[in-house]
């Protein structure tokens with residue numbers, strides 16, 4: 001996973017609350033048992049003129065050429081609610097998004113972001129609304145997400161500290177594979193299990 | 208120090224604290240299904256990793272399997288067969304127990320786990336599925352994660368988790384007759400909103416919760432994910448222990464006694480402090496039905512669609528959008544709204560007691576002409592039990608389809624659906640745009656409301672249909 005430090009990129013506003021993972025990537029677009037090949041299905045219910053078609057719906061924000069190459073998404077509360085499918089983050093990441101700014105995230109979705117190097121940045125709703133309005137007024141504007149300083153900087157010198165838990169921030173900055181990291185603790189884990197198996201033998205099915 | 212149930216389970220499973228502040232938590236059970244679990248197993252295999260404790264991991268086929276009688280690996284979802292076969296192959300390679308299509312223990316993951324005694328009080332259980340919180344009904348700490356975290360849990364028997372906050376929702380009072388755990392879950396969402404439980408493990412407590420049977424508790428906890436919660440939990444009681452005794456994966460022999468002794472400790476201490484406390488009166492709850500595209504947009508069944516500019520959950524914009532999608536005008540009465548289809552199924556409401564209550568309404572009645580009505584039992588075991596009681600005949604004679612178990616049209620996988628603009632009364636948990644198929648309009652309610660509405664051809668109050 002690529003470490004994330006700071007990113008300046010075009011930001012796209014999609015200011016709706018409760019965007020669920022099925023809207024991010026409909027289940028019908030998850031065609032293979034793979035983490036790849038999902039970008040074309042991103043927001044497909046909104047992005048294309050009709051179900052099954054690949055004709056862009058001109059009204060959808062990402063189809064405005066000004067947002068080509070957008071890597072930051074500015075969106076509404078409870079983003080990523082619904083199904084736990086990690087395909088939602090795989091699709092966003094493959095499309096190019098590396099940071100999402102919202103007033104709140106669904107907890108499973110937020111974990112999936114961190115697991116895939118995408119920054120889930122929390123800002124108060126009123127600020128997100130202002131930010132989205134500014135972006136919509138000037139399509140193609142950029143924002144800077146500085147994970148080191150934990151700040152988001154806008155074009156008019158505005159700068160806001162965003163919320164992210166320290167564990168996630170460290171993981172994103174390091175870009176390390178969490179499974180490899182935890183496997184380094186395998187002796188601790190095994191030792192813990194050996195003791196636990198004695199006190200809670202009932203929790204261990206006979207294999 | 209006084210502790211909540213959650214604290215007790217968490218502390219027992221905490222291996223160590225990580226530098227970033229998260230805890231490394233021992234995971235007792237990993238559950239997988241073919242939609243999101245197959246990809247986790249496949250990724251694990253591709254990276255040359257092994258499952259650390261295969262005897263504590265289980266996989267099942269539920270999400271995209273066909274639910275038509277005589278099913279095979281072929282399914283109505285294009286490429287669905289690939290998911291089924293890839294999951295089967297990955298389960299074989301990694302040596303984990305798979306409940307395959309034709310296994311008598313097959314069913315929706317959150318339905319079979321309690322049935323088989325896989326989930327136990329005081330254990331930690333994860334599954335790459337958002338409704339894993341259902342299983343907190345048995346006093347476990349069970350929560351949903353993504354595929355990468357599932358892979359982490361498979362490889363290491365642990366997860367790194369930030370300790371969630373604790374919330375107690377105390378629900379006292381008696382549910383009126385004809386009002387169920389589903390109505391209670393919807394009423395809570397209507398009152399506290401989809402963000403009401405955000406960041407918290409929610410302990411449901413109080414006399415109304417204690418009075419629920421186990422299946423009702425599973426229904427209540429099921430919708431904690433709609434509440435935005437990390438998970439839900441209910442203190443296990445003697446009813447839970449009696450339910451679990453003798454189940455295939457439950458402890459037996461000397462272990463059983465030790466288990467029950469440990470489980471009896473699993474209640475929140477008298478003076479345990481919660482980060483947040485909410486209270487709710489069950490007595491005033493009516494059968495609930497959703498009118499919008501978020502499960503917080505609900506009203507009592509005799510209520511009307513609210514004006515989006517009136518105070519309510521979510522933004523005015525989102526409520527206006529919901530009205531347009533659902534093709535409803537403010538002031539429209541929910542009862543009496545014509546439906547095209549009725550669906551009884553899903554991990555929320557497809558257990559034996561759900562089917563019994565729906566059948567009691569359907570007995571001797573017919574589904575209204577033009578209404579497509581489907582019943583999908585939550586597990587093969589539920590289906591067989593229902594058939595032994597003759598419930599399938601009630602459903603079939605009324606005009607319901609009687610299916611093999613699975614998630615079916617709780618969600619649209621790309622195969623079968625109800626069709627654009629169809630209005631569906633559904634015992635499921637999500638009414639999102641296109642959840643049950645492109646353009647489908649879902650109204651969520653209890654199984655008895657679904658049954659009564661199927662018969663009436665319009666959304667109908669189940670209390671009037673109960674004999």
Ligand code: SF4
Pocket residue numbers: 270315316336338552553554555613614617618636
């Ligand atoms: S029944 Fe529906 S909500 Fe439950 S696990 Fe299956 S798809 Fe998810």
